[in-house]
Amino acid sequence: MRVAIVGAGVAGLSCGQALLAAGAEVHWFDKSRASAGRTSAKRAFDGHVDLGAQYFTARQPEFRQQVELWQQQGLVARWRANLYRYQQGQLLASPDDQVRYVGVPAMHSPWRHGLDSNNFTLNSRITGLEYQQGWQLHDEQGQSFQGFDALVLAVPPVQAIQLLAHDDELRQQVPDSMLQPCQAIAVKLAEPVRHEATAVFVKGRPLGWVARDDSKPGRQTAFQQWVLHCTPEFSQQQLTSPSHELVALAIAELELLFQQEIKLLDSVHHRWLYAIVDAGQAAPGVLISRRLPLVLAGDWCLGGRVENAWLAGRQAAKAVLHV
Ligand code: FAD
Ligand code: NAD
Structure with a gap:
């Protein structure tokens, strides 16, 4: 066949x-x-960066078995993110028991x-x-x-x-309208963020997700690299915004979250037109x-x-x- x-x-x-x-x-x-x-993973900053899927979970037995096999082959590793959430102006530790995986060396x-x-x-x-x-x-x-x-x-x-x-x-x-867009930005920083968080679930801001890409297994780099995802709603509103505006917004949001000045070395932007499945649809x-x-x-x-x-x-x- x-x-x-x-x-x-x-x-x-x-x-x-x-x-x-x-x-x-x-x-x-x-x-x-x-x-x-x-x-x-997209080529960026002399290496790769996860601009799309950030990690995955394994809940069904058939997939869990496959993930175990990939782990034995060295193709998947557990990502022990230092999880935070940002809501109502506060950055709060948000640990949980969920096991999260990433592909190695790239997603x-x-x-x-x-x-x-x-x-x-x-x-x-x-x-x-x-x-x-x-x-x-x-x-x-x-x-x-x-x-x-x-x-x-x-x-x-x-x-x-x-x-x-x-x-x-x-x-x-x-x-026909099940997938929502996502504006994704990755930044390479001249100076590190001085906070222990390596991933933040953000509420009530243009961003929904912020993660330190180089904190994932197999992705260590000399300079910190952060990935920021805009929410589906904000991404839809800003569908045609130029990259430099979205990068500037990403930097301003990082400064707000971590309350420090952020110095940028390099950046990359990707517009995912069909990104995230709308959970409200069957x-x-x-x-x-x-x-x-x-x-x-x-x-x-x-x-x-x-x-x-x-x-x-x-x-x-x-x-x-x-x-
Ligand atoms: P796709 O990956 O979209 O594959 C479809 C393929 O079809 C593409 O390669 C495309 O180029 C090709 N194609 C389309 N039309 C044509 C055509 N006419 N001819 C030829 N080729 C065509 N999931 C998680 O579990 N965890 C996460 O953290 C997570 N975060 C995400 C963040 C972002 C920004 C995005 C975009 C997605 C995220 N997801 C996450 C969702 C996850 O990436 C998807 O659920 C999954 O990758 C979808 O796989 P797929 O094969 O169904 O579709
Ligand atoms: P997950 O269980 O880690 O995340 C699911 C959602 O639960 C998160 O988006 C977040 O809103 C919330 N959450 C989880 N842990 C949290 C914590 N410690 N503190 C605060 N909030 C927390 O993983 P998953 O269900 O495998 O989803 C993985 C990722 O994919 C998530 O980022 C999610 O937004 C995204 N997602 C994508 C799709 C899609 O594209 N099709 C569908 C569902 C989820």
Whole structure:
């Protein structure tokens, strides 16, 4: 069986890994330069920085087992963050018992591990699909790819809807406004923040999350590096704001949180258009076409988060093997 997977984020990669293990041939297509989607660490400050997913938790037995395996392989480590929360003008210690993990050396390491680059077509945005005895895919640059028995769309809902012109029934099951944006900023500081916090859940400010990236296992650097995420609401309001304005805001917010002057060495900004699943919307589950060998998967199918993206990929693989 030859399977095409559009979208090489956590869901697409976990789906493909399971299909490969079951003996299928798998080929991934992704519009980005690299795989891992929203967990892909960005090149910055002569290294990598986690601008997307910050950590992950493991609550379901199947994922917990996988995380244990990754830990044994040295691809995942526990992040013992010094947790704080900021609310009503106060920075308060906020420890808990939740176990949090990160990929090492970078967030994307576990799900990319062991895959052959020949199985990927990157920088390829799929814009059209046809089914006649097998699937044919067309990308933005006019390239076509054919001969696939089954297809998995492991992309965010808006992008899935654009590709489902041929399947009204499936298209109508995809929620179109489920993912909210996130403006993400990383800063490299000339002088350290003199506070023990390494992560802050922020309430009532433009930022929702602040974390010291170099406090995560395998990411030690000479200068402190902080990642700041704006809330979905603020990110939506500031969707077209220039990077320098968002960096200035990030610095001002850091100064407010830690009550010290912040001196910047370097910065990077990334606008995630489809970032965080709106927890208020019902998750539809992995969607399976009744007419064609086609399955839809993604974090949004099961309610967001890395763990759910991985589980959705596994469910999609099972569905593909049974169509
Ligand atoms: P994606 O990672 O979005 O993968 C979809 C892939 O499809 C992408 O690589 C994209 O390039 C590709 N694609 C889309 N359209 C096309 C097309 N037409 N043709 C080809 N390729 C296409 N989760 C946590 O558990 N913990 C966190 O701390 C956390 N923090 C987050 C912070 C931010 C800023 C963001 C953005 C997300 C965060 N998340 C977090 C959510 C987590 O990253 C996602 O749940 C998970 O990575 C989603 O994986 P996915 O495979 O479903 O989707
Ligand atoms: P988690 O249990 O650490 O966090 C869940 C949420 O609980 C946090 O966002 C925060 O609001 C709150 N929280 C947790 N511990 C806290 C503490 N010690 N003090 C104060 N508040 C605390 O992890 P998770 O459920 O795996 O979520 C991981 C991350 O992914 C979170 O940052 C969350 O905002 C984000 N998230 C993303 C999606 C999505 O994209 N699809 C969905 C849910 C959560």
